[in-house]
Amino acid sequence: MIDGLSLPKDELLEMQRRMLRIRLFDERASKMVKRGYIPGTVHTSIGQEAQVVGACMALAKGDHMTGNHRSHGHPIGMGSPLGPLMAELVGKATGVCKGKGGSLHLADYEVGSLGESGITGSSIPIAVGASLSAQVLGEKRVAITFFGDGTANQGVLYESMNLASAYKLPVIFLCENNFYALSTPSHTVTGGRIVDRASGFGMPGVRVENGQDVIAVYNAVREAADRARRGEGPSLVEVMTYRFREHSEGLRINVDYRNAEEKALWTSRDPIILFRDLLIEKGIATADEMDAIDAEIEQEVEDCATFALESPDPDVSVAFEHLYTDDYKLENVL
Amino acid sequence: MSVMTYIGAIGAAQQEAMSADERVIIIGEDVEANVYGTTGGGKQRAEKGDFVEQFGQNRIRNTPISEEAIVGTAIGAAMTGLRPIVDLSYSSFLYMAMDQFVNQAAKNRYMFGGQSSIPVVFRSAMFYGLNTGAHHSDRPYPMFMNVPGLKIMAPATASDAKGLLRSAIDSDDPVLTFEAVPLWGQKEEVPDEEYHIPFGVARTHREGSDITIVGISGSLPLALQAADEMEARGVSCEVIDPRTLVPMDTDTIVRSVLKTGRLVIAEPAHRTCGAAAEIAAIVADKAQHALVAPIKRVCALDMQVPFSPVLEREIYPTKERIVAAIEAVCADQLNQVNRRAS
Numbered sequence: 001m002i003d004g005l006s007l008p009k010d011e012l013l014e015m016q017r018r019m020l021r022i023r024l025f026d027e028r029a030s031k032m033v034k035r036g037y038i039p040g041t042v043h044t045s046i047g048q049e050a051q052v053v054g055a056c057m058a059l060a061k062g063d064h065m066t067g068n069h070r071s072h073g074h075p076i077g078m079g080s081p082l083g084p085l086m087a088e089l090v091g092k093a094t095g096v097c098k099g100k101g102g103s104l105h106l107a108d109y110e111v112g113s114l115g116e117s118g119i120t121g122s123s124i125p126i127a128v129g130a131s132l133s134a135q136v137l138g139e140k141r142v143a144i145t146f147f148g149d150g151t152a153n154q155g156v157l158y159e160s161m162n163l164a165s166a167y168k169l170p171v172i173f174l175c176e177n178n179f180y181a182l183s184t185p186s187h188t189v190t191g192g193r194i195v196d197r198a199s200g201f202g203m204p205g206v207r208v209e210n211g212q213d214v215i216a217v218y219n220a221v222r223e224a225a226d227r228a229r230r231g232e233g234p235s236l237v238e239v240m241t242y243r244f245r246e247h248s249e250g251l252r253i254n255v256d257y258r259n260a261e262e263k264a265l266w267t268s269r270d271p272i273i274l275f276r277d278l279l280i281e282k283g284i285a286t287a288d289e290m291d292a293i294d295a296e297i298e299q300e301v302e303d304c305a306t307f308a309l310e311s312p313d314p315d316v317s318v319a320f321e322h323l324y325t326d327d328y329k330l331e332n333v334l
Numbered sequence: 335m336s337v338m339t340y341i342g343a344i345g346a347a348q349q350e351a352m353s354a355d356e357r358v359i360i361i362g363e364d365v366e367a368n369v370y371g372t373t374g375g376g377k378q379r380a381e382k383g384d385f386v387e388q389f390g391q392n393r394i395r396n397t398p399i400s401e402e403a404i405v406g407t408a409i410g411a412a413m414t415g416l417r418p419i420v421d422l423s424y425s426s427f428l429y430m431a432m433d434q435f436v437n438q439a440a441k442n443r444y445m446f447g448g449q450s451s452i453p454v455v456f457r458s459a460m461f462y463g464l465n466t467g468a469h470h471s472d473r474p475y476p477m478f479m480n481v482p483g484l485k486i487m488a489p490a491t492a493s494d495a496k497g498l499l500r501s502a503i504d505s506d507d508p509v510l511t512f513e514a515v516p517l518w519g520q521k522e523e524v525p526d527e528e529y530h531i532p533f534g535v536a537r538t539h540r541e542g543s544d545i546t547i548v549g550i551s552g553s554l555p556l557a558l559q560a561a562d563e564m565e566a567r568g569v570s571c572e573v574i575d576p577r578t579l580v581p582m583d584t585d586t587i588v589r590s591v592l593k594t595g596r597l598v599i600a601e602p603a604h605r606t607c608g609a610a611a612e613i614a615a616i617v618a619d620k621a622q623h624a625l626v627a628p629i630k631r632v633c634a635l636d637m638q639v640p641f642s643p644v645l646e647r648e649i650y651p652t653k654e655r656i657v658a659a660i661e662a663v664c665a666d667q668l669n670q671v672n673r674r675a676s
Contacts, residue, residue, distance in 0.1 A: 064414060066410075095447070096447070097445060097446045097447035097449070098447030098448070099447070100444060100445055100446075100447050101445045101446055101447065105445040105446065107442075107445075107446040107449055107450075108449075109446075109449045109450065114410070114413055114414070114450070115442060115445070115446055115450070117437070117438075118437075119433060119437050122406070122433055122434070122437050122438060123438070124406070125402065125403045125405070125406025125407045125409070125410060125434065126406055126407075126409055126410035126413065126438060127410060128403065128406065128407045128410060129406065129407040129408060129409055129410020129411035129412070129413065129414065130410045130411070130413065130414040131410075132407055132410070132411045132416070133410070133411040133414040133415045133416045134414070135392075136359055136392055136393065136411070136416055137357075137415055137416070139415075141414075143410075155402070156402045156403060156406065156433075159398070159400035159402055159403030160400075160403045160406070160407070162398055162400065162403070163397065163398055163400055163403045163404070163407060166398060167395075321448065322443055322444045322447060322448035323443070323444050323482055323483055324443075324483070324485070324507045325443070325451050325505075325506040325507050326506075326507070328581065329581065
């Protein structure tokens with residue numbers, strides 16, 4: 001049995017660091033949207049940090065990941081530095097995508113993040129492709145794709161699961177079940193349990209009931225990753241979690257689609273507080289050590305915001321780059 | 335030089351590319367059994383010596399009937415080290431994977447600031463004029479010309495198909511190839527050694543001074559036949575095939591019209607927003623002063639494809655329609671010839 005708690009202390013502390021990075025990065029991004037520093041909007045992962053970090057930390061260097069529209073946590077979970085991510089949200093030259101992707105399209109190939117997708121489900125087969133290249137080239141890589149409970153009803157997921165299972169590809173399908181597709185309660189538009197769909201494709205399906213427990217998520221995904229790396233094929237992992245904020249920042253929905261009791265219950269299960277308490281209780285870290293990590297990440301986020309705001313705007317010529325790998329003549333320019 | 339069919343040239347290009355680079359794989363429905371005749375090393379049936387035998391099942395893979403997953407998987411594989419050739423068989427099947435073409439293949443490199451390159455080729459064949467009915471007869475390349483980030487080739491001869499496909503496989507960008515099934519059996523001399531034809535270079539099939547005829551894909555042979563007929567009637571025709579539609583060698587077409595002053599464009603796709611419309615607009619922009627007659631387009635009518643052979647042949651360009659278009663814009667020449675004759 002895999003037990004994430006038996007990992008070296010520095011890895012456990014790194015889990016807390018990455019969860020805190022996501023939390024504080026997204027809180028700062030939310031403020032920067034309200035103040036007009038970030039154009040457009042953002043979708044925060046606040047409340048879902050354990051699900052993201054537990055999964056990403058279960059991977060190895062060289063593995064690949066594709067994400068979705070709720071999209072800052074995944075590259076952070078893979079270990080991406082914050083400055084270029086925040087600069088991307090602001091649309092600066094120093095952005096990880098040179099200011100051409102924005103919040104919905106972060107990607108950081110340095111850490112295996114192949115890209116977030118604004119179209120839900122669209123990036124699922126991309127991860128399957130990353131696992132196909134691993135298989136054909138005989139490399140021991142695995143790939144993971146994150147999608148929500150809403151996207152679990154997209155046909156492309158099932159085409160992808162079937163193909164991955166038929167080829168025994170080293171890929172993990174991770175459903176982030178936060179109970180709502182925007183305002184629509186998942187159970188009202190979903191037949192049966194998502195995790196049960198795995199068996200139809202001949203692959204293991206595991207549901208992590210407490211997705212606020214970073215170790216529980218780590219254990220499930222690590223088992224799926226080990227299995228994939230052994231050549232035994234794909235897995236589906238469904239993680240039950242909750243987003244603490246609205247679907248996107250600034251979105252006002254007149255119908256209160258989530259009741260207060262439910263919200264209170266889930267917000268009492270803050271993954272960052274839970275993990276801090278666990279590490280202290282098990283004697284793995286002291287309160288002082290955890291406080292020091294809080295301060296360290298607060299400073300990191302402060303620095304990333306400063307970096308983003310002080311970075312230069314992109315040169316306008318960049319709008320006309322990166323369409324193709326070779327030179328391209330734009331017909332329309334007079 | 336040796337004589338090859340159009341479809342044989344495609345198979346030969348795939349075989350050369352598979353041998354040249356281990357990162358090249360072929361995935362698609364029924365590729366292992368060589369159902370469409372391009373994965374059998376020149377043979378029309380799967381047997382000893384076919385691609386599976388030669389390259390192994392790790393690199394020649396049948397897929398489920400799941401176009402969206404096939405296309406997306408190929409894109410992801412291309413982003414992480416492979417150079418897949420995806421055989422989508424009928425061009426009409428591309429619609430099933432539209433999101434992957436438009437939102438992933440075309441946009442990833444741009445959106446991610448150049449972090450990715452996507453060396454993948456999506457092959458499909460336009461089975462038009464063969465009584466396969468409305469769901470199997472589409473010529474949808476203009477829709478994809480409207481998606482920046484994709485490259486598009488539409489060869490009309492065997493040697494072009496072979497050389498362009500090699501360049502497509504070597505390209506680090508996603509390429510869609512639209513093959514014309516009515517041309518599959520057409521033969522042409524093809525160099526014996528391996529060769530590449532660069533994208534964005536048109537081929538002038540015959541030179542002339544009175545009119546420029548652009549023939550695309552299956553309309554090229556018709557344009558050449560029409561040119562033969564008109565030459566005999568005293569009209570000197572220049573016939574150009576752009577070969578690749580993105581990027582397109584508009585310079586060669588514009589230069590030709592500056593010389594001839596007249597332009598007819600023939601293509602098997604629908605008239606509205608087709609490649610012909612784009613070429614007409616560019617020529618109107620850049621060679622308007624040289625034009626002595628309106629630009630004429632001979633395209634498929636803006637109509638769906640009916641099944642009955644009697645009905646289907648009403649839809650597409652024919653030699654006769656191209657001749658009629660040439661007659662309409664070359665009335666002066668024809669009158670002069672007639673006067674001299676009388």
